[in-house]
Amino acid sequence: MIEKIVKSHYFYKFVLTSIVLNSIIIGIDLSLPTESHYHSSLIFYDKIFSYLFLFELVLRIYTYRLAFFKSGWNIFDFIIIVSSSLILESEIFFVFRAFRIVEVLRLISIIPKMRMVSQALFKTLPSMLGICILLLNLYYVYAIIVTYLYGKDFPHWFGSIGDSFYTLFQIMTFESWSMGIVRPVMEVHPHAWIIFVSFLLIASYIILNIAIGVIVDCVGEIRVKEEKDGEAVLLNKMQSLEQEIIELKQLLKIKITNDKT
Numbered sequence: 703m704i705e706k707i708v709k710s711h712y713f714y715k716f717v718l719t720s721i722v723l724n725s726i727i728i729g730i731d732l733s734l735p736t737e738s739h740y741h742s743s744l745i746f747y748d749k750i751f752s753y754l755f756l757f758e759l760v761l762r763i764y765t766y767r768l769a770f771f772k773s774g775w776n777i778f779d780f781i782i783i784v785s786s787s788l789i790l791e792s793e794i795f796f797v798f799r800a801f802r803i804v805e806v807l808r809l810i811s812i813i814p815k816m817r818m819v820s821q822a823l824f825k826t827l828p829s830m831l832g833i834c835i836l837l838l839n840l841y842y843v844y845a846i847i848v849t850y851l852y853g854k855d856f857p858h859w860f861g862s863i864g865d866s867f868y869t870l871f872q873i874m875t876f877e878s879w880s881m882g883i884v885r886p887v888m889e890v891h892p893h894a895w896i897i898f899v900s901f902l903l904i905a906s907y908i909i910l911n912i913a914i915g916v917i918v919d920c921v922g923e924i925r926v927k928e929e930k931d932g933e934a935v936l937l938n939k940m941q942s943l944e945q946e947i948i949e950l951k952q953l954l955k956i957k958i959t960n961d962k963t
Contacts, residue, residue: 708765717758718812724751725806755783775811782808822920829916837909844870844901851897855890859883873898874905 707713731744759780763770770776810816845866852860859869873879879898887894 704761705765708761714812718809720751720754721806721808721812724748724755727751728806752787756787759783775817778811779808818921822917825923826916826920830913833909833913833916837905840901840905840909841867841870844897848897852887852891852894856887859887870901870905873902876906 727744727747731741731748734740734744762776762779766776771780810820842863845863848860848870849863849866853862853866858865860866869883873883879902884895884898887898
């Protein structure tokens with residue numbers, strides 16, 4: 703009975719709705735001053751949700767037994783629920799009350815699409831590290847160039863390597879890069895656009911697109927793997943059903959033979 707409840711779609715929807723409502727309550731509570739008369743009521747409802755999540759965790763552990771801890775997402779849920787409950791019940795609750803919002807991170811493990819994206823991000827970390835190193839090299843080269851060329855005339859933007867790094871980052875995000883930085887520099891150095899446009903083309907349109915492509919490919923691989931796993935599970939169920947049918951036929955034959963004798 704408990705296993706059917708835990709594995710049902712209604713249980714999934716109930717948990718998802720509870721997480722969203724609890725996150726809203728936490729947000730309202732943190733936006734109010736501590737001395738607000740609504741604070742105690744919100745804490746009461748927050749505790750109810752905390753106990754509810756603990757009860758949900760117990761039901762899931764009871765249903766799956768040790769297999770529960772074989773899933774990384776289940777361990778993630780376990781850590782989030784237990785840590786959030788400890789924070790809520792601790793004596794220094796008011797110091798760490800903002801950290802209760804970590805409960806909303808459970809949406810990552812609850813919603814399949816978010817879980818897929820998260821898996822893709824973790825799986826692409828080695829490739830992303832190489833891309834980050836490549837981007838860092840690009841930053842360093844261009845930071846030295848712009849510091850050497852424009853540091854004397856625009857020390858607030860390119861006065862040092864650190865200033866140049868930050869300015870190049872602002873340019874890469876397209877935050878006032880043209881009217882705010884490049885055009886004032888071009889008034890003194892007319893050919894400065896060559897440096898900044900080439901940096902934008904390489905950093906934003908090539909390297910970042912490579913990173914996006916790596917993530918998209920990884921999401922595709924995870925989706926294909928999940929489809930294959932689903933087909934394998936379906937095949938196992940069909941084979942099990944076929945075996946049960948064979949056993950049932952054998953039992954029927956034995957019964958018919960016994961009836962005739």
